[in-house]
Amino acid sequence: MSTKLTFGTIKRVGAILIAIVIVLAAGIVVGQAPALFGVEDNPEASIEFEDQRGDGSSVVVDEVSLSDGGFVVIRDGGDEPLAVSDSLESGTHENITIERDENEGDELVGQLTATVHQDAPSDGSYTYEESDGEEDHPYLENGFPVADTATVTTTEDDGALSDSFTVDGLTAPSSANTNETINVTAEVTNPTELATQQDVAFRLDGTVLEQRALELDAGETREVTFQIDTSGTPPGEQTIGVYTERDGAVETIELEFHTDPAIEVVDTSDDGVTVDTAIPATGFVGLENEDGDLIGTSDDLEAGEHDNVTVAFDENATVEDDEELTAVLYEGDPDEREAATAIEHEDERVETTVTLADAAADDEGDAGDENASDDGEDGA
Incomplete structure (x- = not known):
């Protein structure tokens, strides 16, 4: 009897060990699944x-x-x-x-x-x-x-390049804020023996922001100045350049965001909240519930300051009046929430909290103050 008990115990222990090995192996396979099947969670290039x-x-x-x-x-x-x-x-x-x-x-x-x-x-x-x-x-x-x-x-030898105006120099500030106007000056030369007119364009990171027709006499060199408003341009190092038909010159400029990133709730409703915000990158405002889940977003926003931005609750979101909500600035696409990242300033997320009930009470208090002021004026 003792022998059978010992044998049965060994069988049970063996079964348990096998089960543990299977679970551990499954866990390893699941954990490595993206790598095993060639899927990148965060593809890089x-x-x-x-x-x-x-x-x-x-x-x-x-x-x-x-x-x-x-x-x-x-x-x-x-x-x-x-x-x-x-x-x-x-x-x-x-x-x-x-x-x-x-x-x-x-x-x-x-x-x-x-x-x-x-x-x-x-x-x-x-x-x-x-x-x-x-x-x-x-x-x-x-x-x-x-x-x-x-x-x-x-490198063509058919004279196409020599027929193009050339850009012989470019002067631009090395840094600027994202809410100012900068002057970019280029020296443009007509290398041909005939007076002619050609287009000269200013580009920021490949995008044409301004283009003008320039007429130069044979061999003439002239300074061309572009006044560029940097508002709405993302901060960071940007490439600026002046281009003719087949020539150009480029410089880099470091753009700094002109104010601290910020977000302020100015109104609430059953459908969402309204905020004023200063966002330093292309992104959106997201609403998180107490569990940290995103339950609503704004439309995509360009870098800059924005007033009265609507942040709508998702269609299936349930929000209690006394539930604390957090409005957060995100960098990325509101249609691709999982890839978006919260914007930080001084190592902290840019966010603010609000409850629908508190906001409603503030609105009623403001209305009461206005009525009291009106009654005082009538009494006077």
């Missing part, structure tokens, strides 16, 4: 795109690293890409030549931006514009697409 000379039909990207594969897309500030690389596997690639479709798009000259896009779904085809941004999203870093800009000039 980097790119180096240097100034260069080319023939207008192709450009060379010096280096790109992609954690989950994808594409490099070349743009000139317009809505449509000028060229897209072949599908790239995950890892680091050097000296990638990207050719434009000869039947579509402009020549690959001027200031160009190379942006790294994911291949999602993983089908080897680039469809970001075709899917209205639903597929093949750009890789992001701090909420912004991973990209680099370069000035590409032509």
